[in-house]
Amino acid sequence: MQKEKIIIILGQTATGKSNLAVKIAKKINGEIISADSRQVYVGLDIGTGKITQKEMKGIPHHLIDIVKPKNKFTVAEYKKLAEEKIKEIISRDKTPIICGGTGFYIDAITKGVIFPKVPPNSKLRKILEKKSTEQLLKILKKLDPTRAKNIDSKNKVRLIRAIEIAKALGKVPKITAVKPLYKFIKIGLYLPQDKLKKKVEKRVKKMFTDGLLNEIKKLKKASISQKRLSELGFEYNNPTYEKVVRGTLQYAKHQMQWFKRDKEIKWFDASKKIFDIIMMKL
Template sequence: MKKKIIFIVGPTAVGKTKLSTDIANKFNGEIISCDSMQIYKGFNIGTAKITKEEMNGINHHLIDIIDGDQSFNVSEYKQLAENCIDKIYNKNSLPIFVGGTGLYVDSIFYDLKFTEAKDTSKLRQEIEKFYEDNGKEALYKWLLTLDYNLKDTIHKNNVKRVIRAIEVCISTNNRFSMQKDDYFKENNKYSPLIIGLNIDRSILYDRINKRVDIMLKEGLLDEVKYLYKLYGENSQPFTAIGYKEFVPYFKNEISIENCIENIKQNSRKYAKRQLTWFKKNKNINWIDTNTNYENLLENTCNIISNFLMEI
């Protein structure tokens, strides 16, 4: 029998945190984070990490699990998340995924396969060196010799994507395009319900701007200064919005005002990308959060109740 699981997804600042804990309380659930940056210890304010008070007594998984100098990928996430599902089910509780990292969601919802995780940083550096020495035309020709099927899906100007595809082809000894074959095949181990939260774009952007202001009042600058000294700009979590924008500020290349504006702008752009990603999944039940919260909670709970009663 397939295990029923719930997903609460949507862009940053749309209101996932409170709704998810209230749902977990009502349905005896435990929450599994699907946020690629909240896995890092110490990166709290800039990732809008849930606090102990906000958890409201609900068990949360895959938050604060590694240090900032460690690497992490979606393959590792999938393995850990599926282990969490089993543990939660063994306690007769309901697994509820919450977050906005689309690839993490897809790794569970779809039957995505990953090769054994391994360090390919040296290989990536060699590919990047080839690009620097030979240019994007030669780089693209190299890609097509490895996987000609990508000719219509990856443009030669998307150098970052081209490099990543070459890296995957070589490290896995398999075509990068074959990964796409796993998309749109639902994971037959689970019976999922995906609830997507959305709101008028202007309201969402205003929430994002205000959230950044609140983060600064809560001590974001001090947090980033400490983590920057501890891990440096080349650590994986310093690629995250809310952290990477401070690097040029620390180097006296931009003002603090420009730094803050960059965080807000990049956060708004990220929210747009999140929505674009999730809109591709036609299985999502979309709910507008611009309503009375009690109505929002009731509507969401009704959807979940009907889903759980299905045989």
């Protein structure tokens, strides 16, 4: 029996993944499942570069705006919801297209994940919560250098959890290899460093023009604490243009470190005309 085909559009931030996913969905009668660990949150729109209704061009998008920002959302919860959506989309005789830059989410769907049964350590968490993401990354590097290379370095919650697990088990467990239920076609987008920098600078300028600071004010009015805002990313933690550009480029570097481990990804330079070539690969 032939496996159902699922297309994965992944890669660095600011490389045009969402736009490509919409174009492909239009061509092949697809629906899009987001694989972004922050776009799941309601109200985190500008800072996360969330796709707008206009940009969706009528293509159904799933797993965006599904959690209140006060609440935590785990990769295990994401995996469960994504697998349900995949089945739903296939049942409608459509092709699921998973699009995003959160490598852990994509691996959870395509490879399966061990979710370690390490209980929360409230005493350790209180100590770690006082530290910056940079300090937490340094701690994790000492405990588990491999995980430190691949983790979302701006996600404070994930950094704390990784340290918690590493302290309990000695290291963060690796992703397990499981027999995939579907045929995954992985398309990776990247940009040469100089072009990526320009794209990021342009995007960050637009964030501030579009009202990033007002978005933060609204979140604070909705009783989202400063502590929680810092957990949601550097864009929400007293942002400046320079700080967000620097943080985004650092994040893009970590994304590539994660994705380079996966030999199944077919890479394309997003600065070139690649749509027709990609369609031939599908």
